[in-house]
Amino acid sequence: MPTTKALLFGRRRDRAVGLVVGFAGVVALALVAAFVAESVGATTATALTDRLLPLLVFYAPGPLAAAGAYARCGGPACLAVGVVPALVLGGFVLLGTLVGVPGVNGGNPAIGDVTVSFAAIGVTSAFVGYCAGVTAVLAADVLGFGSADSDE
Template identity: 90%
Template sequence: MPTTKALLFGRRRDRAVGLVVGFAGVVTLALVAAFAAESADVTTASALTDRLLPLLVFYAPGPLAAAGAYARCGGPACLAVGVVPAVVLGGFVLLGTVVGVPGVNGGSPAIGDVTVSFAAIGVSSAFVGYCAGVTAVLGADLVGFGSGDEDGDIDDGDEADEDIDDGD
C-alpha cells in the first residue's frame, strides 16, 4: 500500500515541484528564444527552435511524466507536466498582448482554441507517460528491483521510519 499511495499522491514533493517548474522554465526559454529568433530573422536559430519547440510541447510531457511516476512524484505533478506548455503559451500571448509586443496577436479568437488543444494533447501524453511510469515501478517492485526494501516500504531517506518498532 505505501507504493500505491506514493504513486498516486507522491512522496517527493520537492522533486515534483522541481519537475513541473523546471519543465515550465525550459518551455518558456524555448518559446522566448523562438520568438526572438523570428523577430531578429536569424535563420539558423529559427530552424533550431522550429524543431525544438514542437518536441517540447508535444513529445516531452509523456517521458517526463513517466520519469516523474518512477520517481514517485505523484499523479497530480505528472499530469501538471502536460498542462505546462498550454499555460506557458497562454501566458506568453497574454503578456505580449498586454505589453503590446509586435507579432504577438492575442486578439485572435483561435488562440483560446490552440491553448485548449495544447492542454488536451499535453495531458493525454502525460497520462500515457504516467501510466507507463507506474507500470515500470510496479514491474520493478515485482521482480525486486524497485526502491522498496524487504518490508515493502519505500526508502525515502527518512530515518524516522527505521526507528519504529513494530514488534517483529
C-alpha cells in the same frame, strides 16, 4: 500500500515541484528564444520553431511524466507536466498582448483553441507516460529491484 500511495499522491514534493517548474522554465525559454530569433530573422529560428518547440510541446510531457511517476512525484505533478506547454503559451500570448509586443496577437480567437488543444494533447501524453511510469515502478517492485521500501 506505501508504493501505491506514493505513486498516486507523491512522496517527493521537492522533486515534483522541480519537475513542473523546471519544465515550465525550459518551455518558456525555448518559446522566448524562438520568438526573438524569428523577430530578428536569425537562422536558428527555423530550428527552434520547427524542431525544438514541437518536441517540448507534444513529445516531452509523456517521458517526463513517466520519469516523474518512477521518481514517485505523484499523479497530480505528472499530469501537470502535460498542461505546462499550454499555460506557458497562453501566458506568453497574454503578456505579449498586454505589453504590446509586435507579432504577438492575443486578439485572435483561434489562440484559445490552440491553447486548449495543446493542453488536451499534453495531458493525454502525460497520462500515458504516467501510466507507463507506474507500470515500470510496479514491475520493478515485483521483480525485486525497485525502491518500494525507500523513503528517500
